[in-house]
Amino acid sequence: MEETIFACQHEGTPVELELAIPAHLLRDDLPLPNPSELEVLRHYTRLSQKNFSIDTNFYPLGSCTMKYNPRIAHEVATLPGFSRLHPATPAVAAQGLLRSLAELQGWLAELTGMAAVSLSPAAGAQGELAGVAMIRAYHQARGDTQRQRILIPQAAHGTNPASARMAGFAVTELPNLPNGDLDLDALRAALGPEVAGIMLTNPSTLGVFERQIQEVAALVHGAGALLYYDGANLNAILGRVKPGEMGFDVMHLNLHKTFATPHGGGGPGSGAVAAASRLAPYLPVPRVVGEAGSYRWESHAERPESIGQLSAYAGNIGVLLRAHAYVRRLGHTGLQRVSAYAALNANYLMHGLRRQGYTVAFAERRATHEFIISVQDLHKASAVRALDVAKRLLDFGIHAPTIYFPQLVPECLLIEPTETESKASLDRFLEVMAQIRREALEEPERLRNAPHDLPVRRVDETLAARRLQVAE
Amino acid sequence: MPYIPHDSAETAAMLEAIGVARLEDLFDEIPQALQSDVSALPEGCGEARLRREMEERAAEQAPLRCFAGAGAYAHHIPAIVWEIARRGEFYSAYTPYQAEASQGTLQLLYEFQSFMTRLTGMEISNASLYDGASALAEACLMALRLRPAAREILIPEGLLPHWRRVLDALLPMQGIRLRSLPQDPQSGRLLLPGEDFPEAAALILPQINRFGVLEEVDALAHWAESHNLLRIAVVNPLALALLKAPGDWGEQGADIVVGEGQPLGVPLAAGGPYFGFLTCRRDYVRQLPGRLVAKTVDAAGQVAYCLTLQAREQHIRRAGATSNICTNQGLLVTAATIHLATLGANGLRAAAARAHQQAQRLRALLARLPGVELPHAGPVFNEFVLRLPRPAPSVRDGLLAHGFLAGVPLIELNPADDPHDLLVACTELSEDEDLDGYASALAGVLGEA
Amino acid sequence: MSQVPAQLRYSTTHEWVAQLVPGRYRVGITDHAQELLGDVVFVELPQTGQAVQAEAACGVIESVKAASDLYSPLSGEVVASNAELTDNPQWLNEDPYDKGWIFEIQADEKDFAQLLDAAAYQNSIGE
């Protein structure tokens, strides 16, 4: 095990300080290490080698769209003309940046079938918060103040209900039917004068396209409520179906999924929000406005109805520039191919796994960009759990799919290969899954004790939470 | 096909395995009426063409000597920081949910948490929030969970106005009231309120305030303690290399500490991505928003790391979570951790002291110019307000031509501020010749009038 | 198969109730409940003196992968809680019916009599 950086003990060369600050406002000591530059370089390089990543491993993590992150996008986004720009630089000295962001706003509006876009939310969850806050502002502007409730399918991502709560709403969860579609009777029963809106993603988190979406939209709008679209699954329909045309009023995009910007071991992301015209006035500030040669950030005074500002500046610009580069590189035909090959890869794996005897959750349905299998049968046969299958995959250098989400399907794995994986890499995954299935039935201990070949064996998360050593 | 590896034979074999004839058939569950196209978007282009276009656009942002701050600062970033942070193993990894496949990121985050608890003098640090301003909003929500009967947060006017706007957007939706406390115009410091605030949960204490002035944090923290208010400190992490840690403020220390992590190895990048940090007392850990990493052992008894107390988070607690945050600012935290390690205690102190000394020097130089005043008497760290004889935005614009971003006009942050006031910041990048150049360029611009 | 001691009463939300004296009851979670939860890492106890309603949440039990509300099986006033659980949450897994008791409540005897007996609870969990 690599020691922490705090094990470096040298004192280094202390500095003489001459400060015009009253002594009682200063600290006495700074208990931090002084490693040499080479020590730092080796330490963190070694740590990096203990990670799985897209650059080194197949990463079929459902709902996360772990596709290749093109390096050209990184290169152009970090050109000094962008990376050294202070956020308070006046618009006259930032035209190249503002023009690119204005283009991106336009492209995202076109891709989503929405009227206007604000790029400022820092991630999907902040985009959701913006969207539900806009729904609240819309109803309030109409004097319709009793709408205090948001409907959310049980299978939805946890950020949906958490965001609705942060916007001050109560949440009612709706059931799904056995075929994966939303239960329309339950929806009808839940709609009423206190419902502000519904948050959906389509395809849903169950990996299937919600076929009744137009009916859902009609029902919700008929009850005076609005539809929010969680864009985390946009990779499935990119360039083919526009949320605005499905009847959604407001949505976010996860640029760190669909638009290939890196996840960075947890972030950053970008959750740009797009809105239909009746909700556009409420979009978060600031947006880029103007035309060639005279782009600028709009002022607060220009947008009195806006829900306001969600972070100190204008969002994760570096991420936005990467997404801009991705769209520019692929163009409209390239973007359409993304969804086609994402669907091809997912359906190919789904059929392959079914042939091996795995239970596919919605076998009669088309997979979208992802699909669910359940290992409930293995659990019954040999007490092997989805967690054990996930950990065993790691031994083969394959990152585990998403497990236990959505919670609706017992012992589930949500598998999303993405379009950037080759047939060879999918075929290897299928071979490994066949072997794991054999092991699960013949030598389940191999799975329950996995992983065997990683820098650490299975990590004790219970002890972690009970002991709670979170700093040193 | 950019980034799609399939050749036509492979595609055909896969379609056949699935049992469909064409790629379009994979979308046959989608109602026909919903299928549309996006040909209004541009055609794609090759990498060389893309680079050329973007190099041209990047060049439209001429390089400027940066004296702007107001929450984001032009610091030097050692070459090794991004050399390591952009390694694919960090850059292209997901959130470390599978601990065994993510020990690199997890140990790094544990080290980050250790750096931040030591810098702030607190016991618990999360693994980042979106930015400093949204971290402050989360801290306020946390304070209200700790004080469920309270409804108010006390906010000094010394908080950066763009941070205040974020609180205005995020907190009232949950029925929380924000109460402003006035600043003394002479000293630039917060006035101790004479009244009680029975409905308030917490007092926000920005050290350094938005005029660059250092507050009497012990006295303010003490006042808050005696009024039974939680203390939420807002700090610049680099300044903490020198300034008293919030854990030592007053008698009992701050309860929650937040700040903008940008000064720790994060490029300015026009405002983001940056990262927010949040540290707190151990007792409050179950109200903490965001991810947390713990040190534990593996099945063989070896040291290992994993995410912990996930039952606070949205993927488990859903509507009852402490926050909706999921994706955070991991890569920036990676850079910040490497930055903190590379500078070390001595390097951080040296950088902070240099920024302070150059600000003192520049302040003295500029105050000598005719018509230029220093409106605030209080001590400053690396940033100060200059009152100009002409409106600050036009002076700032005039200095662009001389290659300087001279500062941030206060009126652009807060329309109620004096239009002549310019907030000027130095860092360790501000060389003596830059200070002299700034002073003579400003003299020139002011003389033009 | 989980243990369901015959001398205790049960709620459908998986709490057990033991009569200490008529009118005073001790409450914990069942063996079946702790199995569902997995390794418990934290218990938020109800406060002594707190008035609680039957079937309403009065605390939280957290495991590594789940958080569930603790429900009171009876209406009444909390008169004691097991503070040792704060440092020993694993007792809920290791010894749910003894060391893992959670709180004591002053409540109406008639309400106690309405709770499920062991056979009915066993039935309700399908074992």
Ligand SMILES: Cc1ncc(COP(=O)(O)O)c(C=O)c1O
């Ligand atoms: C379906 C779904 N919705 C919302 C989110 C939240 O997005 P973010 O993590 O960017 O906040 C995610 C991803 O984590 C997701 O998979």
